[in-house]
Amino acid sequence: MIWEIKTKKELAFTNKPWVSAILPLIILFVSMSIIKTDTFLTTSNIMNILRQSSTYAIMAVGMTFPIITGGIDLSQGSLLAVVAIVVGMVIRDTGNILLAVIAGLAIGVVIGTLNGVVIAFLGMPPFIMTLGTMRALRGVALLLTKGSPIDIKLESFRFMGTESLLGIPIPAYIFVLVAIAAQFILSKTSTGRFIFALGSNMEAAKISGVRTNWNRIKAYMISGICVAIASVLYISRLGSAQPIAGEGYELEAVAAAVIGGTSIVGGEGSAIGSIIGAVVVALIRNAMVLMQVSTYWQSIVIGLVIVVSVSIDIIRKRIESRRVN
């Protein structure tokens, strides 16, 4: 009996995919707190990290869904730009924040659905489909702006991205809310379970009655919605929408998700993990700046962290299978 309880606990712990991201997070945080106590461990710096990581974190949460289905959403970065530009234009022309946000979210839903429908019904490889929308949307962003940025000066809109509530930046609240909602969908709704199931074994899920096409579409819709939310925060924080905004962000999101234990072959992942992954990346950036290390080194270190945390994940699974067999 005691033995049985013990195995259950062990399995419960090793089953959490985000375990591998916790270690780099703790190491980074503790070592920075010791080395740069005066500049790192200040409220303003910590808040800054949260604010900066909010865009990536929300996108990474969105990215988690397509990746769990065994796919990917490369159109995220370009979609961020298109949404930011449309939101900016609506505010510039009408001054109506609500209308702008609704328009932004609608674009996110439409593009996500488009990706999902073509991938699910036509059987297009997700990589190719979203590579296509990535390029096309970047073109749309350039067309809409004719190449020049759109500035937003409306203070009531900028408030969201720049101000704090009870000492914590508003974007941090939003990304925590998004993460909770996403984690809730993944673990408490049948949609979430179906997304895991089809990512784990599409054929078996189908035979078990999972509506695989519809649930795959949902995954890309959620990714689109998350990007739209991230985009609204982004433009509100920076006050300007560049046509080249968000370039390469999709890969940052993939990196955060993967660091957070989401399996690139599908079937495994969590919103919490992706958030942790995004914070780890933001911490590295921040640490490098504080330690006055050349920005060139940032990429090298982030690259290493991706490889190290996925290695931890692989080793974790090996240990699990050895223990069970």
Added chain:
Amino acid sequence: MVNEDVILRFEHISKVFPGVKALDDISFDIHRGEVHVLLGENGAGKSTLIKILTGVYGADEGRILLNSQEVKPTGILESRALGIGTVFQENSLVPHLTVAENIFLSREIKNKANLIDWKKTYVECERWTKGLGVDIDPRIQVRRLSVAEQQIVEIAKILSQEPSIIILDEPTSTLSNNEINNLFNIINKLKEEKEITFIYISHRMEEIKYIGDRATVLRDGKYIGLVPDLNEANLDDIIKMIVGRTLDEKFPKRDVEVGEVLFEAKNLTVNKTIYDVSFNVRSGEVLGLAGLVGCGRTSTAKAIIGMLPKEKGKIRMEGKTVTINTPNDAIKLGIGYLPEDRKREGLLLDKPIRENITLPVLNKFKRMGLLSKAMESRTVMEYKEILSIKTPSIERKAKYLSGGNQQKVVFSKWLCAKTKLYIFDEPTRGIDVGSKSEIYRIINDLAAEGAAIIVISSELPEILGVCDRIVVMCEGRVTGEIGAGEATQEKIMKFAIGGVV
């Protein structure tokens, strides 16, 4: 005749994995030129022994003598160099490469410029396949071949390495009867002409009696005994050695009142696969769907559940005509399909037992619109008890269970969905004798509760033992129907090859 020349000797082999003694002091001999069968339930230690012989694992104790020389292969390549070839259960061919490329993979025949000499490769390739009495184009991609042809390519590949011992791990599990006969002819030929020794692993009692010379029985990692002459041996005695107890009856009797027609298929047609397939099943009845591999049995099942699009045809469930376009529709009507390949189509291998079982009717496990793990666990624990699934926890990933327990998980899935029509496609494939009779008992219990059951199987004794009525298919059409009382293997075969003997 088999002579007493020992080619391979296992001496006191032991192997411990954390928590289990996988092999405990195993010693026996294998003679040159014999077909030596390894018998045992799943988990008895057969695979571990083979893995030690092929160098995948090292033994903790004991030694292996090959031609009286101690050998310690440290990997499959090294064991191959020693003359030990293995034909794996899941074939190890590369689907997109040609037959010749597969056979000479990593041993390409080169010309003087160190480039691949294709002409010579194709000639060599044909030499090996023709040696097996088959004519396969060396330039064809392996994925375009049938399962049986692929297996012959696999054997040709092993043979081209000129081994003295060939290990065959469940070679017949995906073959039809004709193909099995062909394989056995090849084995006999190689045995006679080249004195090749075979180590043969199989769960099919009928065939080992036919093809094997001697057998070694393992149980729970221990050596149980030797069957010196399989031809003369009594099957019941062998089964007793394997399971360590007498199985009351291999196919338990069923005494069920057959009820009304529950399911009816009329003129089911799927593009270029099945044509005008019609049959019905009554509640409490077990209907067998027999025929050679590729005759359309599985396609019929998949058409019924909406995995394959129907060109025409009607399905009636409990007297009402119904539309089934997706497996989801089928589940709502109470039709559940247990696929022939449980790893590819039956299970989420990386997911816990609990999530596998609740998947088809997940919406039942909600409290206030949210999934309740507690509700799931309660139900899953029930089925774990009913079907006695052996696992320390229902949170264990499906991939860590034995074949028999995995199959029970898939069974639980459909029990849990309160299915009315069960379609079991090869329900006992790759499952040991003990679990097999448990599965037959489950099928009987389901019938007794009034479910209608369709069993698709390539094992004729299984079809004869379990079914009340047998529908035989050939090349996509129904060619005959036989009541259990009058059914014999010969009659089924006659219909299965199209009615002409």
